[in-house]
Amino acid sequence: MNSVTLAQNSTPGFNISRRHFLKSASALAALTAFPALGADVLDAINGKTWRVGLIGAGWYGKSDLWRLVQVAPVEIVSICDVDKHMLDGALDIASQRQKSKKKPRAYSDYREMLKEKDLDIVLVGSPDHWHALHAIAAMESGADVYCQKPISRDVCEGAAMLAAARKHKRVVQIGTQRKSTPHLIDVKKQVVEAGLLGKIGHVDLCCYIHMRANGNPPVQPVPDFLDYEMWTGPAPLRPYDGLPHLRWWRTFMEYGNGIMGDMCVHMLDTARWMLGLGWPKRVTSAGGIYVQKEGKSNISDTQSAVFEYDDFNCVWQHRTWGTAPDPDYPWALFIYGDKGTLKASTMRADFIPQDSQAKPMHFDCLFEREKYPEDVTEKDIELNAAPATRKHMLDFLSAVVQRSRPVADIEQGYISTASCILANLAMKTGRPLTYDPQKQIVVGDHEATKLLSRPYRGPWKHPGVG
Numbered sequence: 001m002n003s004v005t006l007a008q009n010s011t012p013g014f015n016i017s018r019r020h021f022l023k024s025a026s027a028l029a030a031l032t033a034f035p036a037l038g039a040d041v042l043d044a045i046n047g048k049t050w051r052v053g054l055i056g057a058g059w060y061g062k063s064d065l066w067r068l069v070q071v072a073p074v075e076i077v078s079i080c081d082v083d084k085h086m087l088d089g090a091l092d093i094a095s096q097r098q099k100s101k102k103k104p105r106a107y108s109d110y111r112e113m114l115k116e117k118d119l120d121i122v123l124v125g126s127p128d129h130w131h132a133l134h135a136i137a138a139m140e141s142g143a144d145v146y147c148q149k150p151i152s153r154d155v156c157e158g159a160a161m162l163a164a165a166r167k168h169k170r171v172v173q174i175g176t177q178r179k180s181t182p183h184l185i186d187v188k189k190q191v192v193e194a195g196l197l198g199k200i201g202h203v204d205l206c207c208y209i210h211m212r213a214n215g216n217p218p219v220q221p222v223p224d225f226l227d228y229e230m231w232t233g234p235a236p237l238r239p240y241d242g243l244p245h246l247r248w249w250r251t252f253m254e255y256g257n258g259i260m261g262d263m264c265v266h267m268l269d270t271a272r273w274m275l276g277l278g279w280p281k282r283v284t285s286a287g288g289i290y291v292q293k294e295g296k297s298n299i300s301d302t303q304s305a306v307f308e309y310d311d312f313n314c315v316w317q318h319r320t321w322g323t324a325p326d327p328d329y330p331w332a333l334f335i336y337g338d339k340g341t342l343k344a345s346t347m348r349a350d351f352i353p354q355d356s357q358a359k360p361m362h363f364d365c366l367f368e369r370e371k372y373p374e375d376v377t378e379k380d381i382e383l384n385a386a387p388a389t390r391k392h393m394l395d396f397l398s399a400v401v402q403r404s405r406p407v408a409d410i411e412q413g414y415i416s417t418a419s420c421i422l423a424n425l426a427m428k429t430g431r432p433l434t435y436d437p438q439k440q441i442v443v444g445d446h447e448a449t450k451l452l453s454r455p456y457r458g459p460w461k462h463p464g465v466g
Contacts, residue, residue, distance in 0.1 A: 037398050044401040045394070049073045053119040053143070055110045055134045057081040057090035058245055059380055060148055061125020064175065065090075067389040068123070068146075069097050070372055072397055077119060080107040084225040086245070108227055110134055114141040121400070124148060127249050128256035129235040132157035135172065136164045136463050144171040144400045146393070150265045150417035151410065153235075153256060156453035156464030158414040158421075159440055164463070165410045173396035173406040174413030177385065178270040178346070180392035182366040187349045188274050191342055191361065196351060198339030200275065203314040205267040207259060207331045212320035213251040214295030217241040234460035241296070251297040258299030259318045260285075260420045267333045268307065269408075269416035270344070271314055274335070280307035280314070280419055282434045285427040291321045305423035316423070346384055425451050 037045075052074050054065050058081070068074055076094045081087040087106055095103040107113040114122070114137050122138035124131055124147040135147045145165075151174055152158040165172045178184055191197065219239045222228045228240055236254045249255045250262055271277065287303025301321060307314040324330035332345040340353040349363035365384045369376055375386050392408065399406035418435065425448055426433045434443040442448035456462045 037394065041398050041401055045072055045397045049075050050397070051075050051077045051118060051120045052123065053078040053080070053104075053113055053121070053138075054090070054123045054125060055080045055113070055138070056124060056126030056130070056148075057083075057086050058125060060175070061123060062090055062093065063378075063381060063386075064123050064125055064146065064148070064389060064393075065094070066097060066378065067386060068121075068393045070374075071390050071393050074098060075100060075102070076104045078105040078107060078113045078116070080110045080113045082108050082227040082230045083243075083245070084108070108230065110137060114138060114143075117141050119143045121146065127231075127244070128261065129153045129254070130233055132161055132463055133234065133460065135161055139164050139168045139170040139172070142168075144396075146173045146175065146396055147410075147413070148175040149269075149413060150257065150261045150420065151413040152417055152421075153261075154452060154454045154464075155418045155421050155435070156440065156462070158418050158464075159437070160464035162410050162414045169403070171396065171399045171403070171406060172410035172413075173392065173399065174408045174410060175389075175392070176266060176269045176408045176413060176416065177388040177392040178266055179273050179407045180395060181346065181385075181388040182391070183349055183363040184270065184274075184344060187342065187344055187351075187363055191340075191349075191351045192274050192335070196340055196353070197335060197337030197342060198354075200335060200337045201312050202336040203271050203275070203312060204334040204336075205264060205271060205314060205316045205332075206324075206329075206334075207263040207267070207318040208320075208322070208324035209263070209331055210320055211247065211263075212259065212292060212297055212299060212301055213247045214292050214297040214301075215248075216295050232457070234456040234462070236457060251295075251299055253298050256299075257421055257424050258303075259320065260300070260303060260305065260316070260424055261417070263318065263331060264305070264316045264423070265416050265420045267331070268314060268316070268419060269412065271333050271335070272412070272416060277309055277314075279415055279435065279437060280309060282308040282432050283419060283422040283426050284308075284432040285423040286430075287427055300427070303423075303427065305420075305426070307419060307423070 050072055054061055057079050076098050079087060079090050091103050091106055095101055120143060122143040122145050124134045124145060126134050128150055131147055132152050135145050138145045151161055219241050222240045238254060285305035287300045289300060290302045292301040302319050305316040329343050329345050332343060335342040340351055343350045347365045351361040353360060366387050367383055368387045375381055375383055395407045422433050422435055429448050433448055436443050453462055453465050
C-alpha cells in the first residue's frame with residue numbers, strides 16, 4: 001500500500017489499493033485530514049465555475065493555481081505579476097490549462113486587478129513582504145483567499161490579516177499543506193491519536209537542506225520587463241543585483257524571515273496540528289552566520305530555537321551546510337514519547353515502538369502520477385506535494401461553500417508564522433520572549449514589542465500600525 005505499511009500485515013479488511021481507491025473523486029475527498037466532504041458539498045463545489053485571480057505568478061503561485069484547476073471548475077479571470085516575462089508565461093499556460101482556453105486578463109498592479117471586484121477566489125503567491133497587503137486587499141474586494149506561507153513578514157501584519165478575515169467574513173486558507181498531506185494524516189490518526197507514542201516529552205524540528213542562496217552578483221541595471229519598484233513595495237529598496245526570483249529574495253531579511261520563516265513554519269505548524277498545540281509560552285533562539293560568510297546573504301546559516309509548551313518543548317535546528325544527522329529525514333519533525341518515537345517528513349514517516357515486541361509502522365508519500373499525468377511534465381513541480389495541495393484546495397473550497405474555517409485557517413497560520421518570527425526576534429535581542437496575542441505585545445519587553453512591526457517604505461502603509 002502506498003500510504004502506510006505495517007511491518008508484517010496490512011490493515012485488516014482493507015484489500016483494495018489506495019491507487020485504485022483514489023480513482024474516484026469522492027474517494028479523494030474522503031481522505032481523513034478533515035471530515036469527509038459530503039455529496040452536497042462536492043455538488044456545490046462542482047456546481048459552479050469559480051472565478052479566480054492570482055497575485056504573484058512565480059513558482060508556487062503557478063503551482064497552487066494549477067492544483068486548483070485540477071480539482072474544481074475554474075475560470076482563471078486575471079493574473080498579476082510585476083515581471084512581464086513571468087506574467088506572459090503564466091497567461092499562456094493558463095489558456096492551455098483552463099477549460100475555456102481563454103487567456104486571463106493581465107495586470108502589473110494588484111490594485112487594478114482587485115478593483116474589478118469580479119473574483120470569487122484570490123491566490124496570493126507573492127513574496128512574503130507582500131502577503132499582508134495583497135491578502136487584505138483581496139479580502140476587502142470580496143474574495144476568499146488562499147495565501148502562501150508564512151502569512152507575513154512581521155507579527156503585526158499577521159494580526160492585521162486575521163482581523164481583516166474576521167471583519168470581512170472571508171475564508172482564508174494558508175498554504176501549510178502538511179495538514180492535507182495523505183501520509184501525515186494517516187500518521188496523526190494511526191499513531192498520535194491512537195496513543196502509540198504514550199506520554200510525549202519532547203519534539204525536535206529540523207532542516208538541514210542546503211537552500212541558502214549566498215552569491216555576490218554585481219549591481220546592474222533593472223531590466224525593462226521588471227517593475228523593481230513595485231516588486232519591492234513596502235520593503236527596503238536594495239540595489240538591484242539580478243532577478244530576485246528563485247530563492248534570491250529569500251536570502252535577505254528585508255523580504256522575509258530566513259530559513260526559520262520559510263521551513264520551520266511548516267514543521268512547527270505540523271507539530272501543533274498533530275499535538276493540538278496553540279501559542280508557545282515562551283520562545284528562545286540563538287544562531288547567526290557561522291560558516292557561509294562569503295556572500296551577500298544576511299539570513300542565518302545556523303540557528304536553534306526552543307518553543308516552550310506546558311509539558312514539553314519543541315526544539316528547532318537548521319544548518320544550511322554540513323550533513324543531516326538522519327539522511328532519510330533532512331527536513332522533518334521527531335516526536336518522542338515514552339512508548340515510542342515518530343519520525344515524519346514530507347516524503348515518509350516511521351513509528352518506532354519502545355517495546356521491541358511491538359510492530360513498527362512505515363508510511364510513504366502518496367503520488368498521483370497516474371491520476372494526474374500532467375504532473376509528470378510540469379516544470380518545477382514538487383510531485384510529493386501535489387496531492388497534498390490538491391486536497392488542501394478541496395478543503396478550502398469546502399470551507400468557502402459552507403462558510404466555515406478551513407483546516408489551515410488564517411488564525412493557525414498566524415500562530416505558526418508569528419512564533420517563528422518571535423524566534424528570530426529572540427535571537428536578535430538575545431533573550432527569551434513571551435508574546436501576548438490579545439494585547440499584541442511581548443510581555444515585559446518594550447524593546448521587543450517595537451520589533452513586532454517593521455517600518456514600511458513609503459507610500460505604503462502598514463496595515464497593523466496606526
